[in-house]
Amino acid sequence: MKITKVEPLMVDRFCLVRIETDAGITGIGESGAWGQLEASAAAIRKYAEYLVGRDPRPIEHHWNVMLRANHFTGGAITGAVSAIDIALWDIKGKLHGVPVFELLGGRMRHKARLYGHVKGRTIEALVAEAKRLKAEGFTALGHLNPLLDEDEEAPYYRSHAAKMHQAIDNVRRLRDAVGPEVDLCIEIHRRLTPPEAIALGRGIEQYMPMFFEDPLRPNSFDAMAWVADHIPIPVATGERFTSLYQFQTLLTRHAVEYLRPDVCLCGGITGAKKIAALAEAHDAQVVPHNPLSPISTAACLQIAVCIPNFAIQEYPSRTPDLDGSAELLGAGLATGLAEQQGGFITIPDTPGIGLELVPDIERRFPPRNRPIRMRPHQDGSVVDQ
Numbered sequence: 350m351k352i353t354k355v356e357p358l359m360v361d362r363f364c365l366v367r368i369e370t371d372a373g374i375t376g377i378g379e380s381g382a383w384g385q386l387e388a389s390a391a392a393i394r395k396y397a398e399y400l401v402g403r404d405p406r407p408i409e410h411h412w413n414v415m416l417r418a419n420h421f422t423g424g425a426i427t428g429a430v431s432a433i434d435i436a437l438w439d440i441k442g443k444l445h446g447v448p449v450f451e452l453l454g455g456r457m458r459h460k461a462r463l464y465g466h467v468k469g470r471t472i473e474a475l476v477a478e479a480k481r482l483k484a485e486g487f488t489a490l491g492h493l494n495p496l497l498d499e500d501e502e503a504p505y506y507r508s509h510a511a512k513m514h515q516a517i518d519n520v521r522r523l524r525d526a527v528g529p530e531v532d533l534c535i536e537i538h539r540r541l542t543p544p545e546a547i548a549l550g551r552g553i554e555q556y557m558p559m560f561f562e563d564p565l566r567p568n569s570f571d572a573m574a575w576v577a578d579h580i581p582i583p584v585a586t587g588e589r590f591t592s593l594y595q596f597q598t599l600l601t602r603h604a605v606e607y608l609r610p611d612v613c614l615c616g617g618i619t620g621a622k623k624i625a626a627l628a629e630a631h632d633a634q635v636v637p638h639n640p641l642s643p644i645s646t647a648a649c650l651q652i653a654v655c656i657p658n659f660a661i662q663e664y665p666s667r668t669p670d671l672d673g674s675a676e677l678l679g680a681g682l683a684t685g686l687a688e689q690q691g692g693f694i695t696i697p698d699t700p701g702i703g704l705e706l707v708p709d710i711e712r713r714f715p716p717r718n719r720p721i722r723m724r725p726h727q728d729g730s731v732v733d734q
Contacts, residue, residue, distance in 0.1 A: 350370050350371060350374070350406065351402055351403065351404060352368060352369070352370055352400050352401050352402065352403055352404075352405050353369050353370060353371050353401065354367075354368065354369040355367075355368050355369075355396065355400050355401060355433065356368075356393075356394075357393040357429075358706075359386065359387075359390060359711075360682065360710055360711055360715075360716060361642075361679065361715075361716065362383070362386075362716075362717045362719065363379060363383075363644075363679060363682070364382070364383075364386040364389050364390050364428070364432070365379050365432065365642070365644060365682075365706070366393050366432040366433055366435075366436050367706070368400070368433065368436040368437065368440060370405060370440060372444070374440050374443050374444055375440070376435075376436035376438070376439035376440035376701065377436055377439055377644055377702070377704065378432035378436035378437075378613075378617065378644065379431075379432050379435065379613045379641055379645045379648070380393070380429055380432040380614075381428050381431060381611040381612070381613030381638075381641060382424045382425045382614060384424075384719065385424060385425045386428075386719070388425035389424075389425045389426075389428040389432070390429075391425075392426050392428075392429035393429045393432060393433065395429075396415055396429060396430070396433055399415070399418075400433070405437050405440050405441070406441055406444070408438060408441065408619060409619060411434075411437065412434055412616065412617070412619045412620075415429075415433065416430055416616070422591060422592070424591055424614060426591075427591040427615065427616060427620075430616060430617065431612065431613045431614055431615065431617035432613065432617070434616060434618055434619050434620070435612070435617045435644070435702065439701035441701075442700045442702065443700045443701040446700050448651065448654075448696075448697065448698050448700060449618060449702055450651045453651070455655060456654055457654060457655055457656060457657055457659070458653070458654055458659070459654075460694060460696060461650055461653040461661075461693060461694055462488065462489065462661045462662065462693055463487065463489070463661065463662050463663075463664040463689055463693060463694055464487065464489035464490055464491035465485075465487045465489075465491070466491060466492040466664070466667065466668065467482060467490045467492055467493050467668065468492055468498045468668040468671050469497065469498060469668065469671070470498055470499050470500065470671070471497065472519045472522055474670060475523065476523060478668050478670075479523055479527050480527065483527050483530075485689075486689065486690065486691040486692050487689075487692045488530065488531055488532065488691075488692035489531060489532040489533075489534060489559065490532070490533060490534065491534035491536060491562075492534075492536050493523060493533055493534060493536055494535075494536050494537065495516035495517070495519040495523075495535060495553070496512070496516055496538075496540055498671065499734070501722065501723075501724040501734055502724075502725075503724075504727040505724055505725070505734075506727035506728075509548075513549055516553075517549065520533070520553040520558070521556060524557075529557070532558075532559040532661075533556065533557075533558045534558065534636075534661075535553065535558040535561050536562045536563065537549075537562065537563055538563060538734060539564075539565060539566040539567070539733045540564075540732065540734060541564045541565060543565060543576050546561075546565055546576045546580070547576055547580055549564070550564065550576070550579075550580030550581070551581070553582070554581045558582055559583075559661075560583045560584065560585040560636075561580065561582045561583065561585065562584075563585070563586050563609075564576060564584070566733060567587075567590065570598050570599055570602050570604055573586060573599065573602075573605070574599075574603060574604035576604075577603060577604045577605065577606075578603070583606035583607055584604065584605050584606060584607070585607035585608075585609055586605050586607075587599065587605065587609040587610055587615075587638070588609045588611050588614075588638035590610065590611075590614075591616075592616075593624050593627060596610065596615075596624050597627055600631040600633060607634050607635070608625075608628045608633055608634070608635050608636070609636050609637070609638045610625075610635065610637060610638065611638040611639070612637055612638075612639075612645065612648045612652060613641055614638075617648070618648060618652065621649075622655075625652060625656040625658060625659075628658055629656070629658045633658065634659070634660035635656060635658055636660050636661055636663065637662055637663065639662065639665060640663070640678070641665065641678070642678065642679030642682050643677065643679050643682060643683045643685075643686045643704060644682070644702070644704060644706075646662075646664070647683075647686060647702040647703050647704045648702055649662055649663075650662065650694070650696045650697070650703075654696045662694070664677075664689060664694070665677060665678035666678075681707065681713075681714070682706065682714060683704040683706050683707060684704065684705055684707060685697055685703045685704040685705055
């Protein structure tokens with residue numbers, strides 16, 4: 350069997366890949382370099398020069414060649430490698446007539462616990478959305494930003510005391526709204542300094558969040574370790590990391606309890622499985638990052654089903670008030686993904702990753718550009734949000 354075509358597909362807000370073979374088997378994957386999709390698509394085209402004409406089955410070999418041949422990587426590159434890797438696993442599963450997880454060691458579980466996205470520009474909106482998702486059956490809620498999802502065009506400023514007081518009280522209100530039956534996955538989106546992260550982590554301890562995600566920008570492993578050492582709640586991070594060695598550094602510094610590898614960025618299914626093994630050796634758990642299309646969700650589930658240290662799966666539900674729809678992000682792009690029920694999703698047992706793209710996808714879902722922008726601070730600088 351030989352690869353005959355490797356093509357990036359720019360559809361809606363996503364960068365997918367489709368790989369065709371002379372055996373009539375087609376594989377699909379997705380790049381998680383969501384801020385630089387055009388660059389990732391160019392990298393996919395470059396890798397096509399290497400892949401076309403080769404056997405798709407030696408996936409580990411191709412993975413090493415793509416990441417090591419020209420020395421330089423980065424998000425656009427590893428996003429392309431991840432997309433290709435997922436598609437190659439999809440082909441291999443279809444070739445053997447089994448889901449990918451059967452090739453990775455088989456089932457540890459038959460369904461995966463989910464957390465839905467909760468967003469809001471005000472605490473009232475955040476609480477209302479949390480109650481709505483609880484009523485839909487979710488037992489955990491994430492993307493919960495106690496600093497709120499405010500308008501990115503509005504200049505930002507708050508005093509330290511006001512920022513901490515409001516954020517702590519917002520977590521209190523969320524806990525009061527959903528009770529102890531629902532876990533709160535607090536997501537800061539890298540908006541704090543180390544002293545702020547420690548103050549907020551200590552302030553929300555009494556509300557028992559499941560984890561405290563990305564309090565800092567992922568620039569300093571030592572800073573994250575310092576924060577983790579000074580707060581009583583678990584830290585979750587890793588969604589921007591592109592290499593298993595970055596996760597290794599976090600783990601050896603005791604800087605993380607919940608690893609957040611993005612299967613579409615960290616090296617695909619191959620990379621995510623290696624990262625999960627690293628986490629297992631450090632008694633850490635895995636929460637796959639997943640703000641993308643159903644292709645990403647399906648790839649994440651292949652990891653969730655076969656590793657012993659899977660904790661929970663991010664599920665990109667949408668907030669009607671902010672997103673204009675309550676449908677799952679990317680709904681309509683592919684078929685084969687089950688609906689969530691009671692806060693869990695059944696893992697597909699069809700060959701490959703279990704999904705197929707809808708016909709004529711490129712015409713039906715034209716690409717949407719993501720502009721370069723950051724929220725301004727009142728003093729003229731910029732803030733992470």
